[in-house]
Every structure is written in C-alpha cells, then in structure tokens.
Amino acid sequence: MHALALRFCGNYHDAEDLVQEVFLNAYKAIDRFRGDSSFHTWLHRILVNSFVSQKRKKVLPRAGDVTDGPGFAIAGSDRTAFNNMIVQQILQRIEELSPPQRLMFVMKHRSGLTCEEIANYFGTSVGTVKKTLFRIHTKLRQEFLTPEVKLSEGSNARLPEIP
Helix, strand or coil: CHHHHHHHHCCHHHHHHHHHHHHHHHHHHHHHCCCCCCHHHHHHHHHHHHHHHHHHHCCCCCHHHHCCCCCCCCCCCHHHHHHHHHHHHHHHHHHCCCHHHHHHHHHHHCCCCCHHHHHHHHCCCHHHHHHHHHHHHHHHHHHCCCCCCCCCCCCCCCHHHCC
C-alpha cells in the first residue's frame, strides 16, 4: 500500500499520510465490505478514492518539486538542462489533467498496472481506461511535436531556411 501511495503522491510524507488515511477509512468501513472483490482490491479502491479526495482539497505540487532528483545526463551539461526542462514541461502538462486522468496515467506508467487492473480500481470499463490513456498520450505528443526542418536539396542549411 505504501509503495503505491508513494508512486501516486511522489512524496514520502504525503504517502505515509495517505496510507494512514486509507487504513482508518478501511477500519471504519469494514462492515460494508461485501466480499465481491478481494480485500486487496477493496483497499486499493479506498486508496484511489482517498488520493483523488486529497488532490481536490489541496493544490498539486509544482513540476519543479518532482525533478529535484538526479539529472538525466552529465551534471552541468546543456543536455541535462534541456532534459530537465522537457521533464518539467511534461509533468506540468500531466498536472493540468483532472485527478482521475492523472491517476490513470500514473497507475499505468509509474505503477505498471494493466488497463484491466486500472478499470477495476475505477469501477469502469477497460475501453474507457484505454480511451482516456490514448487521449492523454495524443495530447502530449501534439504538444511536444516539433516541426520538421526542410532544407534545400544539395546545399547546406542557411539561416533564412531554418524556421
């Protein structure tokens, strides 16, 4: 539970708070557990609901808070700065998603869950999960698509030819 909460929150202390809230909510609602699904699935559903509720209550962390870790190339290089900037922009776009969409994206790409597992957590169809993830991927691809540079045949690029 804590590992999944940590993946959702991205912060150790927030994950601890979330897990504590999940177990308190589960304890209070144990008499409503019908056994239609496994206890593990039921707890995960409480985790998802608690996470979404917390995100509604407070402001999402800024993208810079997540990228404070190690760089993606040699420290201090231009490539590291560029990679960190791209990661920040992607995380910023993900933060702009609704909490359920963001959670689906995190569950798929950080937790490695299947679409069937995600659909089970959200109580929706697999097709809905796939469609949501497809729309998120399409949106990210379109926002980060760079135009192709056309050069004249048989010549080197000149400044006026580069957009």
